Amino acid sequence: MRRSTHAPLLEVFTSIQGEGLFVGQPQDFLRLAGCPLRCDWCDTRGSWGLPPRAPSADESVSGADLRTAAWITPLDAAARVQRLAGELHDRRRPLSITGGEPLIWPDFIAALLPLLGERPVHLETAGAHPAALATLVDRLAHVSLDLKLPADLAPPITTELGTGPEAPPADAESWSAARLACLELLAGRPACAKLPVAAGRQAADFEELLLDLEASAPQLPLFIQPVNGIGGNGERLRGPRPELLMELAERGEELGLTVRVVPQIHPVIGLD
Numbered sequence: 001m002r003r004s005t006h007a008p009l010l011e012v013f014t015s016i017q018g019e020g021l022f023v024g025q026p027q028d029f030l031r032l033a034g035c036p037l038r039c040d041w042c043d044t045r046g047s048w049g050l051p052p053r054a055p056s057a058d059e060s061v062s063g064a065d066l067r068t069a070a071w072i073t074p075l076d077a078a079a080r081v082q083r084l085a086g087e088l089h090d091r092r093r094p095l096s097i098t099g100g101e102p103l104i105w106p107d108f109i110a111a112l113l114p115l116l117g118e119r120p121v122h123l124e125t126a127g128a129h130p131a132a133l134a135t136l137v138d139r140l141a142h143v144s145l146d147l148k149l150p151a152d153l154a155p156p157i158t159t160e161l162g163t164g165p166e167a168p169p170a171d172a173e174s175w176s177a178a179r180l181a182c183l184e185l186l187a188g189r190p191a192c193a194k195l196p197v198a199a200g201r202q203a204a205d206f207e208e209l210l211l212d213l214e215a216s217a218p219q220l221p222l223f224i225q226p227v228n229g230i231g232g233n234g235e236r237l238r239g240p241r242p243e244l245l246m247e248l249a250e251r252g253e254e255l256g257l258t259v260r261v262v263p264q265i266h267p268v269i270g271l272d
């Protein structure tokens with residue numbers, strides 16, 4: 001598998017964190033392209049694909065425009081983040097690295113982190129790449145980990161450049177292993193877990209995920225997140241039953257977890 005410190009940058013921008021522990025906080029974002037997963041309700045399908053070619057090791061491509069991915073070096077990415085910070089606000093604002101799935105680019109992120117100075121760096125991940133997470137977790141100020149329901153996922157895409165150095169889980173068993181490994185890595189660290197809940201599910205569907213959280217990282221705050229915004233095809237998604245959200249919240253509390261039910265706020269405040 002090819003490994004590179006280049007990664008396809010989609011955009012660097014400032015916005016409001018729309019979900020998880022830091023919901024509502026102004027943050028800067030660095031969005032990388034590429035995701036081998038296929039969540040049914042993905043609202044960032046524009047991040048799945050990759051630019052047509054990868055540069056050679058000594059080639060720097062720095063022409064990324066908003067929503068047009070281009071291969072970029074960590075140095076170029078750090079300069080873009082720095083420019084954003086210089087233009088808009090002080091440099092202590094957290095930077096969230098998001099995607100796509102940023103953990104398919106662990107070497108890029110590892111090389112980028114030391115270039116960002118004192119800025120706290122958050123990572124948003126689907127939790128499919130524990131080996132990549134292990135290489136980065138010590139240097140992150142916060143990790144937001146999705147607890148994915150395998151039934152919400154179509155089989156992953158496994159093209160050479162689309163998976164990164166670590167193959168993503170392809171069935172419920174390998175998802176279980178990846179989930180447990182990620183939770184064990186995050187136990188005792190600054191992190192939170194997010195549980196996306198789509199319409200049509202039952203509380204029993206989520207039992208294994210809740211038990212894994214209780215067993216491996218019970219101190220992580222759990223954000224139950226109804227999937228009810230605008231879908232990847234522009235369609236309005238029907239949210240889950242409120243009774244289901246209540247049932248999941250009560251089950252989480254029964255397990256001793258710290259639970260909040262918080263939808264994504266971007267549709268509410270009118271941001272993408």
Ligand code: SF4
Nearest residue numbers: 035037039042100126
């Ligand atoms: S992991 Fe994220 S980017 Fe990838 S398909 Fe799922 S929601 Fe979309």
